[in-house]
Amino acid sequence: MSAYEDLMRFEHDTQALAQIAGRLGWDQETVMPRGASDQRGEEMAAIESVLHARRIDPRVGDWLGQIDDGALDTVAQAQMRHIRRSHARTMKIPADLAATLAKVTSKAQGQWAQARADEDVAAFLPVLEEVVALKRQEGQALADGGDVYDAMVDDYEPDMGAADLAEMFDAMRPRLVALRASVLAAEAPKALSGHFASDKQMALAAKLACVFGYDMTRGRVDKAVHPFSSGSGQDVRITTRTNELDPFNCFYSTIHEVGHGCYEQNIDEAYLLTPLGGGVSMGVHESQSRIYENQLGRSRAFTGWLFGQMRETFGDFGLDSAEAFYHAVNRVNDGYIRTEADEVQYNLHIMLRFDLERALMQGDLLVGDLEAAWNDRFKADFGFDVDKPSNGCLQDVHWSVGLFGYFPTYSLGNVYAGCLHQALRKAVPDLDDQLARGETGGATAWLRENVQQHGGLFRPAEVIERASGMTPGAAPLMDYLEAKFGDIYGL
Amino acid sequence: MSAYEDLMRFEHDTQALAQIAGRLGWDQETVMPRGASDQRGEEMAAIESVLHARRIDPRVGDWLGQIDDGALDTVAQAQMRHIRRSHARTMKIPADLAATLAKVTSKAQGQWAQARADEDVAAFLPVLEEVVALKRQEGQALADGGDVYDAMVDDYEPDMGAADLAEMFDAMRPRLVALRASVLAAEAPKALSGHFASDKQMALAAKLACVFGYDMTRGRVDKAVHPFSSGSGQDVRITTRTNELDPFNCFYSTIHEVGHGCYEQNIDEAYLLTPLGGGVSMGVHESQSRIYENQLGRSRAFTGWLFGQMRETFGDFGLDSAEAFYHAVNRVNDGYIRTEADEVQYNLHIMLRFDLERALMQGDLLVGDLEAAWNDRFKADFGFDVDKPSNGCLQDVHWSVGLFGYFPTYSLGNVYAGCLHQALRKAVPDLDDQLARGETGGATAWLRENVQQHGGLFRPAEVIERASGMTPGAAPLMDYLEAKFGDIYGL
Known part of the structure; x- marks a missing residue:
């Protein structure tokens, strides 16, 4: 041997x-x-x-x-x-630092949940201070004299520098702020209304999973409080949730997790139980969930098919055409919460967090000033005031458990999805005809072939570059968003 | 430290x-x-x-x-x-012997399943020969010059010698053979008839689990091909199965597994995740599942309550009184299969296997003579011929996976249950009144207090002796069986 x-x-x-x-x-x-x-x-x-x-x-x-x-x-x-x-x-990473971090983040998670329930930022700050100090120590240990926050991003997205992310995000931000403002100034499309039985939602969710190529013989769909995907290879399970007033929550959570799940299921069998046998980075992972959910799942073509499915399943829900349904699916609402945000506003939520956590790590922002910084930035980008901490800086669990450097990979996933989507449209010219029939095979086969099968074989940006034929950048995503929402909102 | x-x-x-x-x-x-x-x-x-x-x-x-x-x-x-x-x-146990045993039993299990499907004993014998030879080596390594089969029994039932078991079983056997013959010569009670929807069975099974004190906040009931109980302490899960023509299969499998599950749930919390935190032996474990299933669950008092529950759940099923229902629950049928056997015949199945596997291990029976020995013994005790190997020596998986010394613990569990039942009746004089109301609290509290809470604290026979106040022996079980079936069958 x-x-x-x-x-x-x-x-x-x-x-x-x-x-x-x-x-x-x-x-x-x-x-x-x-x-x-x-x-x-x-x-x-x-x-x-x-x-x-x-x-x-x-x-x-x-x-x-x-x-x-x-x-x-x-x-x-x-x-x-x-x-x-x-x-x-x-x-x-020194063993005692790892042990202390595990202990403190475990404590911090409980204190965060309590502080959020109590709307009491001050109660959370002391333990957050501890977490930030420990994570900076960890970052210093990892950085070898380089940038502390770079080292943290590298944990989730190898080879990706924070400065490059900042440059990309800074270029996107004014366009997103402007798009958001125009969209919300225009007339809002009609939302769907009605009561959508939970078991019928789960049945249609299972059908959607199969439509998007998720292999039920190597996976399963269950309910959980938070949707997630778990496992690699032959045993990749996803969860979703239901809200009887809002079936889109269930369906688009499902399609999102199916994107993650298919990535893991479709990796070359030869890599099973090896380091190459999982998704290569958080950003590339998110590119799969996002392109399934948004560029495919929320497209005019696919929602046309979904409209028929929903009518069959639920009867009338107050929308009388596929076009009205497409608009309802892509409706943009004012809101505080990242996880409920639409395609337009989601990245603004991420950029806010990225800038604040980077400043925290680089020592340019004190934990004591976090809430004010959050609220100022939210007002600047979203145009209204945060009303309470659970809708502001206490809304996400991430920082309490020490996840710094993770947030930007969500937007990077969107950027990657934009690049892949542009290439996919060229590679599969009749994509919309397929999607309109509820067929995703053209898209999912291309993603499997060009992205998913490789698992960890290539570096993250290399995967996207090989698949899309371009240096990853935000232009395709921004062009797509402006065209799509300009069309829907008649801008 | x-x-x-x-x-x-x-x-x-x-x-x-x-x-x-x-x-x-x-x-x-x-x-x-x-x-x-x-x-x-x-x-x-x-x-x-x-x-x-x-x-x-x-x-x-x-x-x-x-x-x-x-x-x-x-x-x-x-x-x-x-x-x-x-x-x-x-x-x-030498490492290479353990490794070879793992490999050979894994192969043997597959060959057994195939041979059983093909009704081909000869195809199974070569690998069984290998398993027997390896288990004898293992037994010799464990026995330190003592009896090889004793060492095997000791694996599942510490301190219990095969000679003592043989003496106990030999005394029970003629009484069981005679009881079986009288019962089957008498008029058979009417069986229940009808169609029993699977989801209704599962709902009533969950209710029965709660009635017998199984804690659903630290357990769950699911379906599986074979009923089993799994886990200790705060996470003890049981499974059952349904047959839409025979709801007793589901209900009594459930009550049986609830007996195992409650034992694990009720062990003193102080023993959690320590060697004392599990059931002390297979025999004592089986005593709990058997007393729940048989002495309590199949009693006239409890079946009176269950009759009402089943009528409420399923409507009419061809039995018009609680007494007829009690007789149907305890109906004795001719049959080949151990796992389907009633209280009278079950132990005869075990004794057959005990004598044959002991002879195999002691070198008094050759693997090549196993089928003939099985069929002769079956004819002698059950009064009719084995019709095919899947109803005979190929029916159980145990020997293929190397489980020798395990079978006798099933009957020992019945014997222990007999002793506990006698003491329980004295300790809870109004037991039948409680059971008739669907209340098991008097019985389960006594078993928890006297048996279950102790986990592995005492030696197996000591647990039974402390709880029942008697040296464990077969008399209480045999007296109970003869009285119960004599009454039902008017002997």
Whole structure:
């Protein structure tokens, strides 16, 4: 056995154990008895501790020292890139810092939830201060003298610098603010109305999952409080939720998670339980969920088909044409909440968070000034005041659990989706005819072939560049948004 | 930290990981996508390998060497008894034998299933021969010069010798054969008839689980091909199944698994994720499932209440009185299959297997003679001929997967249940009045107090002796069976 083979065999078991930990997470959010949470905490800690011990196992360092990457084939070189990257990250973070972070973020998550319920920012700030200080320490350990926030973004989106993101976002922001203002000044399309039974929503959601190519023999759709996708390879489960007054919540959450799920299901089988066997970055992952949800799922062509499905399932819901339905699906509303935002406003929510968390990490913003900074920026971009903290800086769990550098990958996913969508339209000229028949095969086969099958083989931006034939940038997304919403709102 | 504290902290994580492995088993039988089985096999192997590495971890031996059990309190001494026992067992079995056994039994299980489908005993015998030879090697390694089969029984029922079991069973057998013959010579009670919708069965099954004290906040009831109970402490899940022509299958499988599940749920919280935090032996476990299912669930008093529930749920099913219903529940039929057998015949199925597997292990029966020996014994005890191997020596999976010494614990569970039932009747004089109202609280509280809460604290026979106030023996069970079926069948 060569050192590479030994290492890959070790990695195989680590990947398998990580899949198990993920499955426990799914179980906890879907089927676990509610009285089991303390015991589950112990179980999760036990398997995380096994995973950690494997990550710092001295044999890994020995194998890495013995392997000459240049002598390996392309796939093996890509495996090594992931393993070396992850090993270097683990070895850079002092064990006591990792332990303290785990403890403090666990405490912070509870305090955040309480503070949000109480609308009490001040109660959350001391523990957020602790989290920020620890994350800066972690960032410094990872950055090797470079930019602390860059190192954090790199955790979720390898090779992506914060300065590049800032430049991209700064160029998008005025166009989005202007588009938002024009759209909300125009006459709002009619919304749908009625009562939409939960079980009928779930049945149509399952149908939508299949329509978008999700393989039910290697997955399942369940309800959970927050929609998510979990697992890789042969066991990729998604969740959705229902609101009997708003079926779009269920359907577009489902299509979104199906995008994530299909990415994981469609990775080359040869990469199963190897470092290449998962999505390559958060940004590329999000590009799949977003293109399924928005560019395909909210297109005029596809909503035409969905209109018929919904009429069949629910009868009358106050919209009498496919065109009115298309407008209702894409209706833009004033709102405070990121997770409820439409295609136009979503990225403004992200840019707000990106700028604030970057300033926090770089020391340009104090935790004590966060709420004021949030509220000022919200007023500037959205045109009205935040009414309460749960609609403002307390709305997201991310910072309490130490997720800094994660938010920008959502908008990067949108940018990537814009590039892929432009290329897809060229590659599949009759895409709209297919979508109008409720067929996504042309689109999903192209995405599978050009993006999904590769798993972690290429670098993130390289995946998008190879698939779209262009250097990733915001222009396709912005052009698409301005054209689509200009059309719908008659701008 | 003392060596004992170090060891218990290590054991805590091992127990937590074992719970995770168990949960994966539950997942596989209930919710896992069917295309995930290859990947799941890899995941299970990975966590089993982690568990094995912990069992042979040299630190365990070091800690065991440092601990003076005599200086510990009673509970800690009991913890040590379990840990030392399990460690000694692990260390006695050569690693290559364990690996070969795992490989051969995995192959044998597939060949057994195929042979059973093909009604082809000869196709199964070569691999069974291998399994028997390997299990004998394992037994020799465990027995330290003692009886090989004793060592196997000891795996499932500590401190129980095969000779004692044989003596007990030999005394029961003629009485059971005679009772069976009289019952089947008498007029058979009317069976119930009708169609019983699966979802209504599941709703009533969930109600029965609650009636018997199963805590749904720390458990759940799902469907699976084979009913089972899984997990300990705060997360104890059971499964059942439905047959739309035979609702008793669902209801009594449920009550049976509820007995197992309540045992695990009711163990003293202080033992959570320690060696004392599970049922103490297979025999004691089975005593709980059997007393719930049979002595309580199939009693005249309880079936009186159940009759009303079933009438409410299903309307008319051809039985017009609670007494006729009681007789139908306890109807004895000719049959080949152990898992479908009634209270009278079940133990005869077990004794047949016990005698044959003991003879196989002791070298008194050759694998090649197994089918003939089975068929002769079946004819002798049941009075008619086995018609095909799937109704004979190929009906159970146990031997193919190396479970020798396990079968007798089913009958031992019945014997224990008989002792407990006798004591319970004395302790709760108005038991029948309670059961007739659909209340099991008097019985389940007594079982919780006297058996379940102790987990692994006492030795198996000691648990029964403390609870029942008698040396465990078959007399109470036999008296109960003869009285009950004599009454029903007018003998």
